[in-house]
Amino acid sequence: MLKVQNIDVYYGNIQALKGLSLEVNEGEIVTLIGANGAGKSTLLKTLSGLLKPKGGIIEYEGFSIAGKAAQTIVKSGISHVPEGRRVFANMSVEENLELGAYLRNDKAGIKKDMDHVFELFPRLLERRKQQSGTLSGGEQQMLAMGRALMAKPKLLLMDEPSMGLAPLMVKNIFNIIEQVNKEGTTVLLVEQNANMALSVANRAYVLETGRIVLAGSAKELQESEQVKAAYLGGL
Ligand code: ATP
Numbered sequence: 001m002l003k004v005q006n007i008d009v010y011y012g013n014i015q016a017l018k019g020l021s022l023e024v025n026e027g028e029i030v031t032l033i034g035a036n037g038a039g040k041s042t043l044l045k046t047l048s049g050l051l052k053p054k055g056g057i058i059e060y061e062g063f064s065i066a067g068k069a070a071q072t073i074v075k076s077g078i079s080h081v082p083e084g085r086r087v088f089a090n091m092s093v094e095e096n097l098e099l100g101a102y103l104r105n106d107k108a109g110i111k112k113d114m115d116h117v118f119e120l121f122p123r124l125l126e127r128r129k130q131q132s133g134t135l136s137g138g139e140q141q142m143l144a145m146g147r148a149l150m151a152k153p154k155l156l157l158m159d160e161p162s163m164g165l166a167p168l169m170v171k172n173i174f175n176i177i178e179q180v181n182k183e184g185t186t187v188l189l190v191e192q193n194a195n196m197a198l199s200v201a202n203r204a205y206v207l208e209t210g211r212i213v214l215a216g217s218a219k220e221l222q223e224s225e226q227v228k229a230a231y232l233g234g235l
Contacts, residue, residue, distance in 0.1 A: 001024055001025055001026040001060065001061060001154075001155060001186055002023065002024040002047070002058075002059070002060050002155060002186075002188070003023050003057070003058075003059040003060075004020060004021055004022050004023070004043075004047070004056070004057070004058050004059075005021045005056055005057040005058075005059075006019045006020070006021055006055065006056040006057065007019070007020050007021075007046065007053040007055065007056030007057070007058065007066070008020075008053060008054045008055040008056055009039075009042055009043075009046050009051055009052075009053050009054065010054055011042075015210060016039045016042040016210055017039050017042055017043060017046070017053070017210045018209075018210040018211050019056070019211065020039070020043065020056075020207075020210065020211065020212055021056075021212065022205050022212060022215070024155065024186060024188050025186075026154075026186055027181075027184075027186055028186055028187070028201075028202045028203060029177065029178070029181050029186075029187040029189060029200055029201045029202055030187070030188050030189070030201060030202065030203050030204065030205070031188075031189045031190070031191055031197040031198065031200075031201040031203075031204045031205070031218070032188065032189070032190045032191075032204070032205045032206075032207055033190075033191055033192070033194040033197055033198070033204060033205070033206055033207070033221075033227075033231055034190075034192070034206060034207035034208060035192065035208070035230075035231075036192070037209075038207040038208055038209060038210070039207055039209070039210045040159070040160075040190040040191075040207055041082075041083050041159055041160075041190065042210075043190070043207070044080055044082075044157045044159050044188070044190055045080075046058070046066075047065075047073075047078065047080075047157055047188075048070055048073055048074075048078060048079075048080040048157060049065070049067075049068055049069055049070035049071075049072070049073040050070055050080075052066070052067040053066050053067065060073075060076060060077075060078065060155070061076070061077075063076075065078075071103065074103055074151055074153075075103055077152075077153055077154035077155060078153060078154070078155045078157065079100075079148040079149070079151040079153035079155070079156055079157065080148065080157045080159070081144050081145050081147075081148045081156065081157065081158045081159060081161065082144070082159050083159040083160050083163065084163070085137075085140040085141055085143070085144045086144065087132040087133070087135070087140050087143050087144055087147070088132060089131070089132055089133025090131060090132075090133060091131070091132055092128065092129050092130060092131060092132065093124050093127050093128045093129070093130055093132055093135070093143055094114075094128045094129065096132050096143055096146075096147050097114055097117060097124075097143070097146055097147055097150050098110075098114075098150070099147065099150075100146070100147035100148060100149070100150030100151050101113070101114075101150040101151060101152075103151065104151070104152065109152070110150070113149065113150055113152060114150065116149075117146040117149055117150065120146070120149075120176055120179065120180070121142040121143075121145075121146055121176070123139055123142060124139070124142055124143060124146055127139065137164050137165055137169075138165050138166070138169035138172070138173070141161055141165060141169075141173055142173070142176075145158070145161070145173070145176070145177075149180065149185075153185060154185065154186060155185070155186045155187075155188065156180065156185050156186070156187050156188070157188050157190075158177065158187060158188070158189045158190065159190050160190055160191055160192060160193075161173050161174075161177070161189070161191075162174075162191060162192075162193040162196055163192075170193065170196055171196075174196050174199070174200050177189065177200060178200050189201065194227065194231035194232055195232055195233075198218045198221055198222045199218075200218075201218040202217065202218060203215070203216070203217055203218060204216065204217075204218050204221045206221065206226075206227060206231070214226065214227065
């Protein structure tokens, strides 16, 4: 579904991604784990069209999307839940969700998907008229995810959904990622919380300073001494 080959991404003179390659197959949850500054967010921003790679190939469903406009990429079925949530604080929950569907015009489908988001996140239904800036961190994460789902994505890019959330809320969010995946959405999940990410993923990549240093099934990585020492608290 998604094939990234040898991409180089720079911020000015600083190279953040160095010949990075990875693949996501339809139906999978793939996770990319790595420490602060490894380049995880940079990869997602590049995939969603916010950054342009200097070299390499990005193919989605057989078409090149490298350097395409973000709007074109959303239309093609890729939706990005950014790090730190970024909901529109002065708008209500409902308005944020409506914005997620701004490129669609199938009214009935939009209504159906909004109902489904409220089924996935009953907390958002209770708070549909509330100003989004006053939601808790966990509720804002739910809203950011709900808003991305309103674009009806085939591929969902999630940037550190666990960040700053209490363990129970992290569990809740990860359960919903699994459910959304079971319903047919492919997921590329970027995480520092390697434990949680590997517990839901089919396959995983480890990113260090802009390069993939390890790849395998989630189970293989959970058992890898290198991953245990560096990312699983040496357990
Ligand atoms: P974190 O988990 O801390 O969010 P990350 O793996 O997502 O880290 P990135 O945000 O992708 O890392 O950053 C990769 C590298 O690129 C870092 O060295 C960072 O300082 C640098 N970088 C990120 N954004 C910019 C920017 N706008 N300008 C210059 N350098 C940047």
